[in-house]
Amino acid sequence: MKITVNGSSHEIDAPDDMPLLWAIRDRLKLTGTKYGCGVAQCGACTVMVDGQPKRSCVTPLKFAAGHDITTIEGMDGAEFEAIQTAWRAIDVPQCGFCQSGQVMTATALLKEKPAPSDTDIDNALAGNICRCATYVRIRQAVRDAADTLEA
Amino acid sequence: MRMPAVVNIVRTASLAAVLGVALLGNAQATEIDADQQLKGPEAFEHIEDETERSRAMFKEAGKVIQHPRCVNCHPVSDTPRQGMDMRPHEPPVVRGPDNHGAPGMVCSTCHQPENVDSAGNGVPGNPNWHLAPRSMAWYGKSLAEICTQIKDQDRNGGMDMDELIHHMAEDSLVGWGWNPGGDRTPVPGTQEKFGELFAAWAHSGAHCPAE
Amino acid sequence: MSVTTTSLSRRDFLRSAAWGSAGLVIAMALPGRGRAATMDTQAANSSLIASDAAGFAPNAFVRIAPDDTVTVLIKHIEFGQGPFTGLSTLVAEELDADWSQMRAASAPANAELYKNFAFGMQGTGGSTAIANSYMQMRKAGATARVMLVQAAAEQWSVPVGEISVDKGRISHAGSDKSAGFGEFAEAAAKLDPPEDVALKKAGDFRLIGTDVPKLDTNIKTNGEALFTQDLHHDDMLTVVVAHPPQFGATMKSVDASAAKSTPGVVDVQPIPTGIAVYAQDTWSALQGRRALKVSWDTARAETRSTREITDAYRQRAQQPGRKAASRGKPEQGGDGLAKTLTAEYSFPYLAHAPMETLDCVIHAKDGAVESWFGSQLQTGDQGTMAEILGVKPAQVSIHTMYAGGSFGRRAQPGSPFAAEAAHVAKAHAKSRPLKLVWTREDDIQGGWYRPLNVHRLSGGVDADGNVALWDQTIVGQSIFSGSAFAAMIKDGIDPSSVEGAEDLPYGIPNFRVTLHDGEAGVPILWWRSVGHTHTAYSTETFVDELLEMAGKGPVEGRLAMLGEHPRHAGVLKAVADLAGGLDASESGRARGVAVHKSFGSYVAQIAEVSQNEDRTPKVHKVWCAVDCGVAVNPNVIRAQMEGGIGFGLGAALYNEITLEEGGRVAQANFDRYRSLRIHEMPDVEVTIVTSDEDPTGVGEPGVPPIAPALANAWRRLTGDAIRDLPFVKIS
Incomplete structure (x- = not known):
């Protein structure tokens, strides 16, 4: 299977039903994308596929091939930078394990809705579990990032 | 608003009323479960009165239409349900501006073009996975209400009867109900037979059941 | 590609300029990410081995490098509750360091040096990290400060009492001399540590009581922080274990033929807690496990609801x-x-259900054992692995990794998870790094x-x-x-x-x-x-x-x-x-x-x-x-x-x-x-x-x-x- 990740093309010798998550982590050694549940419940494995957030743990390679995949290591752009800055300013992470996924989803939200309401934030991020429950700060950081983009 | 069947019940005495509703919902699902057969139009030829025949065929089609596999994504609210017990979709999702999810959490964030069963029971899929529009809400409604709704072009997405027949018989997302993947219970019969039944209903005057 | 932590000594680590080697080590595991040069050293916590003293190591906790950075070895696991930041703050306070020069890294497993005073052995729990470290870490910082000041006084030929330290700068006003800590690191290393040191009064605190930024925030925001799950070594296999479906059940028999012929599966071995499947990658291991046909003996199982x-x-x-x-x-x-x-x-x-499920990288080699995981009771884990693998506890090194939460789950009296990792290593004939991974299902159903x-x-x-x-x-x-x-x-x-x-x-x-x-x-x-x-x-x-x-x-x-x-x-x-x-x-x-x-x-x-x-x-x-x-x-x-x-x-x-x-x-x-x-x-x-x-x-x-x-x-x-x-x- 040939997949394009962060702008580079990679030949992956694997069955076509292998989830993208394991190709990214075990084969390409891009480990910012995490395994948390394997069944699209927690969002820790979120990557961008053609600019849309996808749970890589339930995305078979056959549906990833031919698409433009971006992991957190390959993210850039105004929304991503605003999210990174906002996250750091108020020390959002605790254990940090879910945060790649949170950041990916938050960035996807801001790309589509630069000025999200609190409900928009909840709707986008309800699929990303944080067992440390850093949700108060995630919500605040998304608001802060949106304010930065607006300014 | 209707309560979810079985799930999310707060275990307090004051919620007995809620429990009652929930149990009714469940009974409905179980009854459908027991009869996995779907009769074709030929099974109704003996009914001489066309109106009665038409109504009977729609009631038979109701085995499909009111099946949890179908109703789960025809919610009254903005959130789908899942499973034969019609529990709220987990993780929580909303229909969003175009019935394909909210910005940052669209249906295709998790649902692939086809069923993915690699992860245990996996995630069901279709290229066009999405919620039925709010005007096509079926959850908690009687078959008569659903029937009227299906015929109403203001509420059915502007489809005339031919388009409706095509939709029921050919649409691949409708067809997912017969191929749900994993250990999910499919809706009864086949899409082809359902299409024939629906067409026969339409051609017999498209009469709706009384209740 | 591999993380070459096994060959990276403390001396190599310190000799390199600007801690760059740590970044390079990590970069080798992460081809193509392109940001390794900016890697924060905290990500390299697993590669620190503190026993080989170089630079200025006044005690078991403080390392001062020629480039002025101060690394605090943290005896408590960091899984979000903040000891990397909190314990470093205590050192920085008494050292009069600038917060920007502070780094933190996990201490190795060594009960004598790094015991929790509340437990009498090394470990984290009971919300004791700050409480039991409060005086210890302040003294560690104060000791380093006294020695740096003494070294400066000798080099500048001025009285100790005329030297001041502020935000990482050592100064003598009379001669208008000023320098960073790194300049005196080598000289200070030759001095004997003082027996007793004075600590600040609460009113003089400059960092304690302030919101200093957390040391691990940056790398936990951009995906660079390394967890056990993220480690890869050359020749490493990933291992999953089929556990019994009831507590107390044991394996009666297993048909592993289909599992063994699953592409990517290298080995299948019974271990005391179940059947271990060894494979080239996680997916292959999971596919192999699904293909196992196991019958379980439930005679001694808990079968009540x-x-x-x-x-x-x-x-x-x-x-x-x-x-x-x-x-x-x-x-x-x-x-x-x-x-x-x-x-x-x-x-x-x-269930605790931490975001990162239990996992451990273990490598038994030449009479020694090296392991990388979110160990929360290092002393017990060390002893347990040593006993199973037939070595002395001192032969078992534990690199305590950042852990994706714990909530108590990783602090295991009796060390059942470390034991499973040791058995996984013992059961496989070849000496090679093995990554044992629990799935979420293993975690929720694992007791x-x-x-x-x-x-x-x-x-x-x-x-x-x-x-x-x-x-x-x-x-x-x-x-x-x-x-x-x-x-x-x-x-x-x-x-x-x-x-x-x-x-x-x-x-x-x-x-x-x-x-x-x-x-x-x-x-x-x-x-x-x-x-x-x-x-x-x-x-x-x-x-x-x-x-x-x-x-x-x-x-x-x-x-x-x-x-x-x-x-x-x-x-x-x-x-x-x-x-x-x-x-x-x-x-x-x-x-x-x-x-x-x-x-x-x-x-x-x-x-x-x-x-x-x-x-x-x-x-x-x-x-x-x-x-x-x-x-x-x-x-x-x-x-x-x-x-x-x-x-x-x-x-x-x-x-x-x-x-x-x-x-x-x-x-x-x-x-x-x-x-x-x-x-x-x-x-x-x-x-x-x-x-x-x-x-x-x-x-x-x-x-x-x-x-x-x-x-x-x-x-x-x-x-x-x-x-x-x-x-x-x-x-």
Whole structure:
């Protein structure tokens, strides 16, 4: 299977039903994308596929091939930078394990809705579990990032 | 608003009323479960009165239409349900501006073009996975209400009867109900037979059941 | 590609300029990410080996490099509760370092150097990291400062007393000389450490008490932080284990032929906890495990359902158990009292479900063992792995990795997970790095739960409206029994079963708490705040009902009984002030309060609650007051209160592990073992009560009050007292 990740093309010798998550982590050694549940419940494995957030743990390679995949290591752009800055300013992470996924989803939200309401934030991020429950700060950081983009 | 069947019940005495509703919902699902057969139009030829025949065929089609596999994504609210017990979709999702999810959490964030069963029971899929529009809400409604709704072009997405027949018989997302993947219970019969039944209903005057 | 941590010595690490080598090491594991040059050294925590002293290493905790960076070796695992930042703050304070030059890294496993003074061995738990390190780390920093100053004085030929240190600069005003720490690192390393050092007075603190940015935030925001799950070595295999479906069941026979012919699978071996499948990658290992055909021997398995276990506990709760605390004449019961109340509570088994499931990289080679994982009780894990692999404990090195949460799960008396990793290594014929990974299903169904508990309380109010009777019986499995902590059981009472109940702060004249050890074949463990997870709930909801019977307000009534406990009263008053009392902000809502001390810290919370459309509780806001002594980092304290509230709320609303008929666990993943999600997270406002007391922990104490505060609000709102957790039943 040939997949394009962060702008580079990679030949992956694997069955076509292998989830993208394991190709990214075990084969390409891009480990910012995490395994948390394997069944699209927690969002820790979120990557961008053609600019849309996808749970890589339930995305078979056959549906990833031919698409433009971006992991957190390959993210850039105004929304991503605003999210990174906002996250750091108020020390959002605790254990940090879910945060790649949170950041990916938050960035996807801001790309589509630069000025999200609190409900928009909840709707986008309800699929990303944080067992440390850093949700108060995630919500605040998304608001802060949106304010930065607006300014 | 209707309560979810079985799930999310707060275990307090004051919620007995809620429990009652929930149990009714469940009974409905179980009854459908027991009869996995779907009769074709030929099974109704003996009914001489066309109106009665038409109504009977729609009631038979109701085995499909009111099946949890179908109703789960025809919610009254903005959130789908899942499973034969019609529990709220987990993780929580909303229909969003175009019935394909909210910005940052669209249906295709998790649902692939086809069923993915690699992860245990996996995630069901279709290229066009999405919620039925709010005007096509079926959850908690009687078959008569659903029937009227299906015929109403203001509420059915502007489809005339031919388009409706095509939709029921050919649409691949409708067809997912017969191929749900994993250990999910499919809706009864086949899409082809359902299409024939629906067409026969339409051609017999498209009469709706009384209740 | 591989992480070459095995060959990277401490000396190599220090010799390289600007700590760059650590970044390079990580970069080798992560081809193509292109940002390795900016890698923060914290990500390389696993590659530090502290024994080989170079640069300036005045003690086991402080390393000062020629480039001025100060690395603090942290003896406590970092899984979000903040010891990397907190302990570094203590060193930086006494060292008069600038915060920007501070780094943190995990200390190696070495009980002599890095023991937790609360345990007598190396480990993290009981919210002790700051409390037991407070003086130790300050002295470590102060010692380094004295030696740097002495080295500067000698080099500049000026009196020690004329030298000042400020924000990482050593200065002599008279000669207008100034330099960074690195310049004197080599000279200071040749000096003898002072026997005793003076510490700052609290009034002179510059960093303690401020919100210094957390050291691990950057790399935990951009995906660069390395967890055990992220490690790859050349020739490494990934291993998953098929565990029995009931607790106590064992393998009868296995047909591994299909598993062995699964592409990518290299080996299949029985181990004591199940059948290990070794493969080239995680996916292949999982496919191989699915292909196993195992039959299990359930003769000694726990086959009862949780319903049956709960019923058995309820029976036992009808009679008092062993006495944990008693005063007055509680055995006389409600005789002569104006009003009495009896209530039974049940608390389910709870899984910890940290975001990162259990995992471990282990490599047994040439009579030594090297391991990388989120070890929380390093000394026990080290000894266990050594015994299984036939080496001395000193031959087992543990690189304590960042861990994706724990909530108690990684602190294992008896070290069952480290043992499984060791057995996985032992069973495979070839010496090579092995990464053992538990899936989420393994985690949720794998046991070591917060024990199921039943409480029975009887109480009464006298004719004057005072709470005059409190008689509590607790039934639950002992966590300490049979563990390395068994010595803490006194007179048959496991303190972790009754903590928070036997020390009830309220001045009630007739008082008793008794305990039955519940029997069940389900492996159990402490879970963030341990016994307080259930005792805070039963005591704080029961007192709320008694006060209502007595016609007293929840805050005023509690305060009237807290005469002997000013710090309880302090946080209670503080939270009432913060929230503006117990009147809800709008109709359709109600507020409830709870106050509870755990692990030396005092926390009171007020929750404002309404009903969702589906009649489940909606928590809008939580006000929280905490007294944890000196507040080392208020930002981290607030974060731990916020997180503790969310964690405790999710459990109270949704969480229960149930065993079905036959003993199988009904839940397997986050769909039915439901975590709190962002839309259910209340706003949280925290106030920290000013205190000069020595600091106490904050990792756990934020958890206990939220469930009873919610329950008290819910009862006020709906009239329903919830006595069987969780609030919401998920099918």
